[in-house]
Amino acid sequence: MKPKRPALPSPAASLTASATVAALLLSLTGCGGDASADGDGSTVTVTVGYQSRTINTVTAGTLLRSLGYFEKQLNALGDGVTYKVDWQDFATGAPITAQMTAGKIDIGSMGDFPLLINAARGKQLGKPTRMVSVTGYNLRGGLNTIITAPGSSLTSLKDLKGRKVSTSVGSAADGTLVRALQRAGLDPYEDVEKLNQQPAVGASALSSGSADALSQFVAWPGLLAQQGKAKALYDGAQLNLATFHGVAAREDFTKKRPAVLQAFLKAQTQATDYLDAHPVAAAESVAKATGLPAETVYLYNGAQGIATFDPAIKPQLVAALKEDVSILKDAKLTGDVDVDAFVDDQYVKKALGTDAYAERLAATPPDPAGEVWPKGAEKTLPFTSPTALLKHVAAHRGSVRAAYVPDTTTGTLWFADRSVWVADGTRLLPFVTPETARAYVAGHGGARVVTYADALERAS
Template structure:
């Protein structure tokens, strides 16, 4: 494997070996090497097929090496990792990043800010991952917070990265709920996480993987699931149009590589989670929460429902700051992706019209749960949450530690940690919810049902 990687590097970074001290830009200018600068977010794990996983697997370098073999043209790839989409947009505006991946709100801001500069002007060319209901963005509070609904944050401070997908979800949720008096502090995710832990803010609204990570680390509990909005949220890929025009073969290679990564993730989600965890520093259990079966839909196609969602985001972006009008329909360009699909003998239209998650567990997706035992390289699919609790009890009785267990939220379908869920017993069955508010909505409509925590549900599932 090391020899294979070295061979790719010798082709894609050929000149770097001879002029190790020069910059990528000067390297390209002096040696005729085509520069490819990729901006990505290693910890925004539903962009991994255009970032972390793509880079770790070397798919882009391999595709470019194939072009080098055919044409003799050499390519130098540089990866730039950021915490949010905003700095990627800044670098694209400065014409220093060619291709970038980010969330829905940041992509629209990207298009708005770059459209006046012909060399920086961008277009959306693919989707990395999406959730049809909006579950990729969430609001969390401290574990001991008395807040049980989003309305309880009125009069408090909430951390968010202004202009991000997480911030957009917060703005929309507050507006829909008629909630006022929330002071939003514009902070990077890791700063906001520290502010929440120290008590400087009372809530944190962020995109994946931050909510799941903090809950997994017992530093937060989930207060609001973005799926309550029932509006699609997505991440995708933008490219500078001038670069794509000058180097269409690079964009085609990138999209082919993204499809390689997407196929790998959907075929081997647990292995993909291991690779992403190793590259990003995130716990594999958290990566697999979002990128496992029934989590994020990893589908590259630009679906009409997602484009409509982008259009509906525009008024909110105008309400939070300087946002120039953007022709969303013109901003979205799927011709390059259609060409790549055709080269693979795939039906783009059929794929675009598909609405199901490409990766799901066997059985009823509204009930199917997943058990990951410590020391195992594979997970077990369990028919429903009640049976999952029994399986966990049995494993524990035999001295086997549970590494992670995942359940679908009963109301919203969001994939969540079983041990972090709020549970309801209704007769002989147990139902998980990712928020206490969701559990209480259920009990209010089902007389005789009762709320309980995970340990209580586990103890009663005989």
């Protein structure tokens, strides 16, 4: 097991509004999925809800489906049952939660805040669910970013006072916005006008000028930055609080079909290992399935990507989940959530084996140093420093597909040509946002912000 590094259109970790969620839940009746037998009882259908464009869930969704590992694990059970997998793709986590509590989906993947709503709704409706594994995570919170339009004059969070900010209420991105504004001394409910919008709607609002900023989760910020439609205002990793995506299963399903859940978690682990061993191929596969740019997928899911993929449920993630409850309570989306009762690692621990599970829990993502993806290449080139990477890019300007560098203070990977660069003597240092770059300059005499073009020239 090789631990991965510390982190599109339509990432589905967001839940738009409590009213919408409630309406979805009330509109569904409990008949269905439940890994139930069809016809003569010799065929069992397992229904998996996933979000193809929420690319930090691909090891339990898009990539897993394309690799066929779950079906192979089910066929290997040898219990005389014929299994069918019904993969259902959704735009957000809300309908997955609704279908799970209606008994129509057995296993579903979503972000950390939607997982809490999943737990709350399941308990509320007497259809409890359990979080059984993790897909992708970032221990500092780098999966969420607040962005502005390319020509915006906003340069810090304090500049958002009195402004319109689009986000998806109930999502981790909204949690980042709330916490970030509070740390900046602003009231997230009084000092800004929050627009509760789906990511795609928020992106359009930012482009049209009807929103001054957009707080969203993977992979909208990276996508819009790559397309030149946005620039970063706040790096979620500045909060230094873990954020992640995970897998939930209905409690009655886990008890009735434990072998099926074991097969799913073993398959998820295989998909995780495949992504770690073949990050470029995995990014290309996800890009083909979703229509997203492979370069953006790789920013989050690559060898040094913002997300680390590991099915083990780390204590840091559980601790962050507990801290998230207060944000949802303040937004009146949930009451108290018993996180300890919701999180159940017995199945993934059994799937991995006790020793392997302990090893994964202890593993820490290595610090990224930067990568270049050459055009036409099946592998990326790693570098020991951003300066070394810039020197390579300067010497191969026409043959670079994408270049990625880590923020000097948070470690969040970002596109080299979209980063804010600082020259400090002979060192060239990248930052995701102007604010963190200015903070570094203020504390280092002689350091100054330079353009990307200037940084390339200095490196060469």
